[in-house]
Amino acid sequence: MKKKMIALSLVAVLCLTACAAVFVGCDNEQPRAYVSLDINPSVSLVLAADGTVESAVAENDDARVLLVDVSLEGKTLQEAARIVAEASVECGFLSEDNSVVDVTVVAEDGSVEYEGSLLGELQQAFTAAVGEDSFDVTFNSEGSYTLNRMLEYYKEKYPNNADVQAMTPAKLDIVLSVTQKDGSISFESAAALDISSLITMAETTYAQIEPYMNAVYEAAVAEAELVYENAKAVAASAVWAAKYTEFMLDDITVDWDDVMGGDFSGIIGGAETLLTENYGLQYAVYDSLAITLDYLLDKCVQLQGYANAALEKVDTARLAELLGVDEAELKAAIADESGNITLEAIDAYVDRLVKNAAADVKEQYESSDLKAYLNGLQASAEEQVEKLPEEYADAIYAAADALEYTGVKIGEFFEDLSALTIEDMRGAVTKLEAKRDAAMAEIEANLTDEQMAEIEAALADMNEKIADAEAKLAEVKAEAKAAAESALKQLKEELVSEHKVTVTVQ
Numbered sequence: 001m002k003k004k005m006i007a008l009s010l011v012a013v014l015c016l017t018a019c020a021a022v023f024v025g026c027d028n029e030q031p032r033a034y035v036s037l038d039i040n041p042s043v044s045l046v047l048a049a050d051g052t053v054e055s056a057v058a059e060n061d062d063a064r065v066l067l068v069d070v071s072l073e074g075k076t077l078q079e080a081a082r083i084v085a086e087a088s089v090e091c092g093f094l095s096e097d098n099s100v101v102d103v104t105v106v107a108e109d110g111s112v113e114y115e116g117s118l119l120g121e122l123q124q125a126f127t128a129a130v131g132e133d134s135f136d137v138t139f140n141s142e143g144s145y146t147l148n149r150m151l152e153y154y155k156e157k158y159p160n161n162a163d164v165q166a167m168t169p170a171k172l173d174i175v176l177s178v179t180q181k182d183g184s185i186s187f188e189s190a191a192a193l194d195i196s197s198l199i200t201m202a203e204t205t206y207a208q209i210e211p212y213m214n215a216v217y218e219a220a221v222a223e224a225e226l227v228y229e230n231a232k233a234v235a236a237s238a239v240w241a242a243k244y245t246e247f248m249l250d251d252i253t254v255d256w257d258d259v260m261g262g263d264f265s266g267i268i269g270g271a272e273t274l275l276t277e278n279y280g281l282q283y284a285v286y287d288s289l290a291i292t293l294d295y296l297l298d299k300c301v302q303l304q305g306y307a308n309a310a311l312e313k314v315d316t317a318r319l320a321e322l323l324g325v326d327e328a329e330l331k332a333a334i335a336d337e338s339g340n341i342t343l344e345a346i347d348a349y350v351d352r353l354v355k356n357a358a359a360d361v362k363e364q365y366e367s368s369d370l371k372a373y374l375n376g377l378q379a380s381a382e383e384q385v386e387k388l389p390e391e392y393a394d395a396i397y398a399a400a401d402a403l404e405y406t407g408v409k410i411g412e413f414f415e416d417l418s419a420l421t422i423e424d425m426r427g428a429v430t431k432l433e434a435k436r437d438a439a440m441a442e443i444e445a446n447l448t449d450e451q452m453a454e455i456e457a458a459l460a461d462m463n464e465k466i467a468d469a470e471a472k473l474a475e476v477k478a479e480a481k482a483a484a485e486s487a488l489k490q491l492k493e494e495l496v497s498e499h500k501v502t503v504t505v506q
Contacts, residue, residue, distance in 0.1 A: 031109040032199050033118060034174045035077065038102040038144055039088050040348045041066050044177050045080060046203050047118075053080045055206035059177065060344060062093060065495065067211040068488040078121040085129035091492060092499035096135035100355040101126070102144040104173040108196040143169030145354040145365060146347040150176070153375045154187070163191040174198045181205045184297065186426060212484040220480035221473075226295065228473045233291035235462050237284035243455045244280020244443060279442040286436035289413075293429050297422065309385045310340035311377060319346070322370040323353060343381045350374070385422070 032054070033047040041063035048054040056072040058064040066087040072080040088094035094101075103122060107114045119141060126137055143151070147169050154172070158164040167175070175190045178201045190198065316334075320327040334345040354365045364370075413428040444452070 030114055031107040031111055032196070033105065033107045033114070034177075034195070034199050034202060035106075035118060035122075036102075036104040036173055036177070037081065037084055037122070038104075038351075039084075039094050039098065040352055041084070041088060041093055043067070043072075043084055044174075044202070044206070045072065045077070046199055046206060047077060052076055055203050056080065057177070057181075057202075057206040057209050058211050060348070061214060064211045064214050065091065065488050065492045066093075068485055068492060076121075077118060078125045081122050081125035082129045085126045089130060090499065091495040094130070094137070095499075098352055098356055099135050100138045100140055102147070102351070102355065103139050103141045104143070104147075104170050105141065106170040106174065106195055108194075108199050110195070140355060143173070144351045146351050147173060149371055149374060150378070152371065153378060156375075157379075158188065158191075161188060161191065164188070167191060171195065171198075174202060178202055178205060181209065184294070184426070184429075186423065210481075212481050212488060214484055214488070216487070217480045217484040220483070221477050224473050224476040228469050229295045230288075230292055231469055232466055233288040235466060236459060237288040239455065239458045239462055240287075240443070241278070241281040241284035243451075243458055244283075244447075245278060247447065247451055248278060248280075279439045279446065283436055283439035283443060286432045286439060290429055290432035290436055293425050293432070297425050297429065309381055310342060311381055312384060313380075314341045314346070314377065316341075319373065322367065322373055323350065324364060325353070343377055346374070346377065 029049045030047075030051055032049055035045045035047060036059075037043050037045075038059075040060070042059035043056060043063050043066070044059055045056045046054045053072045053075050056067070058067050066084060070083055070087070072083060075083070085094065103119065105115045105118045105122075107118075119139070122139065126139075130137060142148075151167065151169055151172050154164055154167070171191075174195070175187065175198065178198055179185060179187050179190050182201065182205050185201070190201075193201070316331055317327050320330045323330065330349070333349045334341050336342075336345075350365075354362060357365070413431050447455075
């Protein structure tokens with residue numbers, strides 16, 4: 001068997017790696033960096049200033065299989081990459097038939113030298129992991145076919161957005177990684193951020209995601225979390241409303257002689273005051289709805305990201321023709337057990353096909369017809385998931401009804417509740433939070449320190465009362481985690497057994 005050689009797609013990287021040895025040796029502190037390894041499995045890493053893995057995330061189900069029983073945090077990039085490489089060989093993902101690794105490396109300060117040194121570490125890691133296997137592995141640091149196709153897609157979609165027009169494949173990689181996990185930020189907003197800010201967002205987002213958190217796990221806990229989050233938000237908000245109302249009532253006086261004489265203006269005026277100047281009630285309404293929408297927004301992204309949504313219509317015969325493959329082979333690769341096809345599955349198949357094709361064949365994949373068809377599927381998927389999932393509509397309608405009872409007009413936040421989109425929800429959350437903060441400012445200005453302390457004590461008491469609900473949520477999550485981990489571990493064992501590959505540690 002011939003000795004494994006890893007080829008970096010950019011020849012200059014080899015020279016940069018040698019130069020970077022001097023650069024790295026001068027200072028232990030380096031810029032933070034984002035690194036993605038896409039073999040399909042696809043894994044994204046954030047490197048801390050000391051060069052170790054700060055956080056890692058599995059970008060697809062195949063990567064969740066790899067990471068289910070390992071931890072990459074705290075390891076050097078070379079150690080982490082070797083773990084990913086070894087597991088990929090053992091499970092049959094990295095093989096003679098799929099031997100190209102798409103790599104993205106980007107330092108927050110744009111240091112070409114440091115990025116070169118990181119690529120060198122990846123080279124060494126894969127050399128050590130693959131050892132004496134009989135196939136060559138190639139690194140492509142210019143972006144996968146899909147990443148470059150999507151870059152063209154977004155530049156065409158946002159022709160007047162200077163940030164998008166200036167975007168590179170590397171920046172798009174991290175923007176997609178963040179926006180497909182964090183529902184609070186749109187694609188355009190993320191595109192406007194610099195790499196340092198995007199890395200910070202990735203750190204925060206990745207820290208909240210475990211390998212077992214696949215679609216099955218998320219679906220299992222979503223309902224329980226929704227019930228808990230709603231109950232907690234409503235309970236906490238109700239404390240502010242009830243206590244502030246209580247304090248207002250202490251200050252409202254009614255002349256009962258006037259009432260007995262038929263003059264109800266005092267009572268009516270007091271009632272109007274309780275509604276129009278009750279900042280506790282306003283805070284409660286704005287806060288509870290903002291929390292509910294923000295939570296649902298995250299869930300919409302996690303459960304129904306456009307890449308994972310089942311496409312409504314895919315012309316597999318046309319796609320097979322454009323790719324030059326057999327339709328039956330294509331369907332077997334991209335359709336799940338229920339026959340559903342996702343954009344993620346199509347992109348993964350196309351990437352594998354393109355990156356492992358012979359040089360003289362790759363030209364056919366640059367066909368404008370193929371890219372136009374794939375772009376059409378992406379546009380359809382994005383439009384499909386931008387709509388609010390039906391399972392969350394009832395919660396939002398109920399919250400909207402609560403607003404009407406307080407005299408707050410729903411039109412302030414939603415133009416059309418019956419056609420609510422995820423983008424509408426983002427805007428509504430921003431408006432609600434601004435209203436909530438304004439109401440809190442009024443509360444703090446109007447109440448004494450003693451009254452504020454009384455409210456804080458009531459909130460503490462409320463938290464104790466919802467402990468049972470929190471315990472139930474923890475139980476549901478634990479059960480879902482155990483089930484998800486068990487399924488992933490079983491799949492990993494089956495893959496390892498099927499391929500029967502032994503990795504020689506050198």
